[in-house]
Each structure stands twice: as C-alpha cells, then as structure tokens.
Amino acid sequence: MMNQNRFKIYFFLLLIFITGLLFLKVEYSLSISYKEALNLFVNESVLSIITNISTYIFGQNDLALRGPFVIFYVLSSFLMYKITKNYFKYEKDRFINIVIFMTLPGVLSASLLVNTAIIVIFFTLIYIYYYQTYQKHLYVILPFLLLVDNSFAILFLSLFFFSFKTKDRLLLYLSVTLFFLSLYIYGFSTDGKPKGFLIDTVGIYSAIFSPVLFLYFLYAIYKVAFSKDTNLVWYISFTALILSIIISFRQRVYIEDFAPFVVIFLPMMLKMFLNAYRVRLKEFRKAYNILAILIIFMLFINVFLTFINKPLYYVLPEPKKHFVYQYHFAKDLSKELKAKNINNIIVDDNELALRLKFYQIEVGDRYFLSTKEFYNYDEKIAINYLGKDIFFVYIKKL
Structure with missing residues (x-):
C-alpha cells in the first residue's frame, strides 16, 4: 500500500509539473496559427464552440484559446492512470506507462494545439474505462461522438469488428449504422490523382511515438494479433493503423484522425516488453536494455524540443x-x-x-x-x- 501511494504521489507531482510547463509554453512561446484562427473566427465546429466559449469567458488570449486542450490532456492522463489500475502487476510499471503516455510527442503536441486529437483521446479513454470497469459498452455516448468529430468513424468501425468476437448484435448494428452516418455527414475525400504516401504516414507515426517506440508498436500489435489477447484496445488501435496504411497507398492521410486511436495501445506494448524482459536472465537482457535506453533518449529529445525549440532557428537555413x-x-x-x-x-x-x-x-x-x-x-x-x-x-x- 505504501509503495502504491508513493507512485501515486509521483504521478500527481509529474502531472502538475508537465501541466505547468504546458501553460508556460502557451503563454510565452506560441502564437495562434492561421488554421486555429479559422476555427475561432470562421469555421463552425466543435473546436469553434470550445474556443469561442473559452475566449468569451476568459478573454481573447492564448491561455483561453489553448487552455481547454491542456485540461483535456490532464483528464486523459487521469483516465489512462485509472485504466491501468489492475493492468500491471507492479505499481512501478503502471507509473512507467503513465510517464511514457504523458511525454509522447503526439500527446504533448495535441494538448498544445487547437485540434480534436486530444478530445478524441479523452472520449476514447472514457469508452475503454467504462468497458473495462463494467464489462459493458457505453452505447449512449456513441451517437454523441458522431457529432463531435469525423475521426470517430474509426472507432465505430473497430467496434463493428469487435462485435464479431463478442457476438454482440446491438453493438454490430449500432456501430455499422454510425460508421456509415459518419461517412455520409463528413464525407470521404477521394479527390486528386492517386499517389502513394505510405512513407509520409510512417514518418508522421514515428514523430508521434518516436522512431524506436513506433517500431516496437508495430512488432507488438502484430504479435498480439496471433495471440488470445485481442481485446477492445487492440481492435481500436489495429483498425486505425491498418486503415491509415491502406488509405495512404492512394492519398495523403490526415494522421490526426488516426493517431489518437493508436497511442492508446501503449499499456499493451509496455506490458509485453516488461514480460519479455523479466523472463530472461540478466545476461540475456542486453538487447532490451539498449532498446529501453533508445526509447527513453528519443522521448527526452522530443520532450525537450516540444518545450524548447526556438534555438533550432540557428541551424535552419530557412526559418519557414x-x-x-x-x-x-x-x-x-x-x-x-x-x-x-x-x-x-x-x-x-x-x-x-x-x-x-x-x-x-x-x-x-x-x-x-x-x-x-x-x-x-x-x-x-x-x-x-x-x-x-x-x-x-x-x-x-x-
């Protein structure tokens, strides 16, 4: 119990520290972009509603503009921490998982920018938490998610596939209906000349995870596919990954639509890594130690550049x-x-x-x-x- 409380305190301290850094970054380093200005002044979307309400209450400033997304980051971190309560054998493993999740480049950047990625992560984690806690699907939230963002079509599709495993007819009919409604409401872009963007997609995924961690993600999700551990989280992440790869063979993928469903696979990745590490004798852990060091190093570099990146202008020939x-x-x-x-x-x-x-x-x-x-x-x-x-x-x- 003392060990559990100790790591819980570590989690809260880390969350406070990173949240403080995010607010400092918002206040002193970032300016509104053109796309963000469009969402605030021109577009009519969930982002427009959130940013307009926030700036109306707290004033037209960067903290009011980006503050809601930092709050979604905090809530998502809490949900991830709750989801893994009974997932790991040791409390320190749970702490390692939440540290990696909170410092993933894709999660940090989503919390700083005006986009739907962190909102999608938050609602997806709510759905997973409810399912893990009550062993029931949160059907009532699904029609609401249809109106939140087009990317939830990926969640509906993954639930459709998952319904075959659980033999859940209600989930099957509801998910496929919502999937096609999402395509009807938001459309599906097929414009332009077909062109392969697979390398671009892989590159962006590598930036979201960090290159080494993304490679291990591919290995982990492939290995789980041939095991009996294909749970709801695996179905969601696997569907998002495969769909993004298939689409990228023809056109450029809006990776922010897919990334939120991929990063939630982190606990399964870490559990697989730690299990493989601990079943080996110390003299056979060298490769795993190197892999862990590389992952930590790359995450550190990415976190550092997220918060301190203006010095890069010195080495770039063109500021743009x-x-x-x-x-x-x-x-x-x-x-x-x-x-x-x-x-x-x-x-x-x-x-x-x-x-x-x-x-x-x-x-x-x-x-x-x-x-x-x-x-x-x-x-x-x-x-x-x-x-x-x-x-x-x-x-x-x-």
Whole structure:
C-alpha cells in the first residue's frame, strides 16, 4: 500500500509539473496559427464552440484559446492512470506507462494545439474505462461522438469488428449504422490523382511515438494479433493503423484522425516488453536494455524540443522550415505594433491579418502592412528569436 501511494504521489507531482510547463509554453512561446484562427473566427465546429466559449469567458488570449486542450490532456492522463489500475502487476510499471503516455510527442503536441486529437483521446479513454470497469459498452455516448468529430468513424468501425468476437448484435448494428452516418455527414475525400504516401504516414507515426517506440508498436500489435489477447484496445488501435496504411497507398492521410486511436495501445506494448524482459536472465537482457535506453533518449529529445525549440532557428537555413514556424511570431508582431500605437492596418496577407485579429490588431485604414519589401515604406519590423531574424514586415502610414 505504501509503495502504491508513493507512485501515486509521483504521478500527481509529474502531472502538475508537465501541466505547468504546458501553460508556460502557451503563454510565452506560441502564437495562434492561421488554421486555429479559422476555427475561432470562421469555421463552425466543435473546436469553434470550445474556443469561442473559452475566449468569451476568459478573454481573447492564448491561455483561453489553448487552455481547454491542456485540461483535456490532464483528464486523459487521469483516465489512462485509472485504466491501468489492475493492468500491471507492479505499481512501478503502471507509473512507467503513465510517464511514457504523458511525454509522447503526439500527446504533448495535441494538448498544445487547437485540434480534436486530444478530445478524441479523452472520449476514447472514457469508452475503454467504462468497458473495462463494467464489462459493458457505453452505447449512449456513441451517437454523441458522431457529432463531435469525423475521426470517430474509426472507432465505430473497430467496434463493428469487435462485435464479431463478442457476438454482440446491438453493438454490430449500432456501430455499422454510425460508421456509415459518419461517412455520409463528413464525407470521404477521394479527390486528386492517386499517389502513394505510405512513407509520409510512417514518418508522421514515428514523430508521434518516436522512431524506436513506433517500431516496437508495430512488432507488438502484430504479435498480439496471433495471440488470445485481442481485446477492445487492440481492435481500436489495429483498425486505425491498418486503415491509415491502406488509405495512404492512394492519398495523403490526415494522421490526426488516426493517431489518437493508436497511442492508446501503449499499456499493451509496455506490458509485453516488461514480460519479455523479466523472463530472461540478466545476461540475456542486453538487447532490451539498449532498446529501453533508445526509447527513453528519443522521448527526452522530443520532450525537450516540444518545450524548447526556438534555438533550432540557428541551424535552419530557412526559418519557414522550422516545424512550428506557423505557431510563431504573430503574438510578438502584435506587441511590436501596439508599442508603436498601430492598431488599425490593411494587410496584404489575409492569413496574417486573421492571426493579428486575435491579438486585437483590427483591419483599418491608418496603416498598410506588407510581408514583402516595397518602395517608400516608412518602417521595417523584424521579429527576432535569440539573435536571429525570422520574420519581417514593412509598414507605411496612410
């Protein structure tokens, strides 16, 4: 009992620490992107509802914009911790699992950005927790999930396949109905010339997990397929993986639709790894020790770059190649403009104008701002990160 309480305290301390880092990242490092601005000001979706309610209550700022998704991260971490209560033999294994889950690149990035990935993870974990606790399906939530996001079509399809194993007729009829309703409501893109994107898909999965962990994920999900441990979690993750691979043979995959259903396989992966590790004598554990060290090292690098990535501008020949460039500079530019008492502008870049609108820089006729140098401009503003200019605008008073 003392050992269990000790690891529970470790979990809470780690959760508080990472949540604090996430809020610091939101407040001091990220700017609203164009897609996020579209969700706030233009689109009509679940994301629009969440962000508009939050910014209405807490004000139009980055903490209000991204705060709900950090909260979903916290709730998802609690659910993952609850799900694994009776899953691992040792409490320290459960703690290792939650540490890896909380530091997965895909989970951390989903908690920082305005997208549905962390919401999908949260509701999927609710469904799994209810099923594991009561050995019943949470049928009542499924029609609601249909309205939340198009990616839940993957969950409906996996439940359809799972119904054959459990011989659950109600689940079969309900899941297949909701699957086709999802395709009808949201559609299924088949536009463009068929082209293979399998390598791109594998690359993004590697970024979500970290490369070594993704390779072990493929091994684990393949091995479980030929065992008797094909539970609900395996059906969900396997369906998402296979479907994303099949689609990627023809067109680019929106990986944020599939990743939430893949990362939940982590407990099964870890349990398999630890069981294989412990049945071997110490002298035969070398390969597993190397694998564990590589996974920990890659996760550390990914976590570090998630929170501290601006120094990468030093080594990149072109700032736009930075992996979070689209989430930088807009807030800094708005501060520079406000410091010069410039609050009403005409911008030649509609995407930048929408981003600046979030920071109370409205469209007006007092100043003209361009991202391209032009003749007789009055002032040039450079956004500088750690001594390197990454973005320029040119201003003319009208």
